[in-house]
Amino acid sequence: MASMRQNKAKGSKAERELINLFWQAGWAAMRAAGSGSTQYPSPDIVAGCANKKIAIEAKFTASSTTKYFAQKEITELQYFCDKFGAEPWVAVKFDKEPWYFFPLHDLKETSKNFAITLKDAKIQGLLFEEVIK
Amino acid sequence: MASMRQNKAKGSKAERELINLFWQAGWAAMRAAGSGSTQYPSPDIVAGCANKKIAIEAKFTASSTTKYFAQKEITELQYFCDKFGAEPWVAVKFDKEPWYFFPLHDLKETSKNFAITLKDAKIQGLLFEEVIK
Numbered sequence: 001m002a003s004m005r006q007n008k009a010k011g012s013k014a015e016r017e018l019i020n021l022f023w024q025a026g027w028a029a030m031r032a033a034g035s036g037s038t039q040y041p042s043p044d045i046v047a048g049c050a051n052k053k054i055a056i057e058a059k060f061t062a063s064s065t066t067k068y069f070a071q072k073e074i075t076e077l078q079y080f081c082d083k084f085g086a087e088p089w090v091a092v093k094f095d096k097e098p099w100y101f102f103p104l105h106d107l108k109e110t111s112k113n114f115a116i117t118l119k120d121a122k123i124q125g126l127l128f129e130e131v132i133k
Numbered sequence: 134m135a136s137m138r139q140n141k142a143k144g145s146k147a148e149r150e151l152i153n154l155f156w157q158a159g160w161a162a163m164r165a166a167g168s169g170s171t172q173y174p175s176p177d178i179v180a181g182c183a184n185k186k187i188a189i190e191a192k193f194t195a196s197s198t199t200k201y202f203a204q205k206e207i208t209e210l211q212y213f214c215d216k217f218g219a220e221p222w223v224a225v226k227f228d229k230e231p232w233y234f235f236p237l238h239d240l241k242e243t244s245k246n247f248a249i250t251l252k253d254a255k256i257q258g259l260l261f262e263e264v265i266k
Contacts, residue, residue: 019171028216030175033164038152042163046179048217053186083161084181 011060014093022047025132041076053086060093067092068113074104094118100125144193147226155180158265174209186219193226200225201246207237227251233258
């Protein structure tokens with residue numbers, strides 16, 4: 001079983017690869033400074049092209065079953081996007097899978113979290129190419 | 134004379150205050166992850182409201198005379214903005230002065246740098262309120 005440190009490294013690598021995908025597609029993308037650098041909400045990534053801006057809460061998981069997003073993360077993503085003028089997206093990368101993207105209304109609410117299973121991702125998730133259209 | 138560490142702390146504080154100004158004005162703003170996190174150009178700050186997006190190269194200086202921006206920083210800022218769809222701005226904060234903003238064509242080119250003096254800033258620089266109009 002991979003250690004926490006290995007998973008964190010894999011998560012950072014996955015985020016850099018996502019940034020890379022945007023630039024390869026002719027968009028610009030950047031990672032936010034670590035949360036805690038200001039008291040204001042911040043997505044993990046913002047990306048844009050001439051006529052579209054998106055903000056992404058991006059999570060990697062070594063699990064092959066379910067990834068959770070806290071209610072607070074989703075609320076803050078929506079708030080940031082309302083002010084900034086961007087589309088909010090959640091992105092999940094299960095190990096050895098591509099990034100899957102979800103608009104917020106597609107997330108399944110549990111008690112305090114939103115859950116995305118790998119099965120859901122494969123059925124409902126959008127691929128990168130579909131998001132940048 | 135202040136130490137390097139003190140100046141770095143003052144610079145971070147000044148950047149957080151700038152982020153704060155945007156949120157107070159009803160915009161969203163975020164700081165970029167440290168350069169080196171990806172190989173792609175990244176401004177220090179991106180800020181946006183419904184109908185305007187800007188990317189900022191922001192520098193604090195404890196000097197009261199001149200602040201330099203490297204040619205490469207300006208070129209990369211322009212490149213990011215072209216792809217992202219944002220206005221490029223340079224912002225300088227001299228100690229105990231407000232942030233002053235410059236569009237790129239207002240920068241004075243020296244051999245490998247662009248220089249902004251406090252005197253120039255007071256005459257030509259735009260104040261925050263003017264940038265978010």
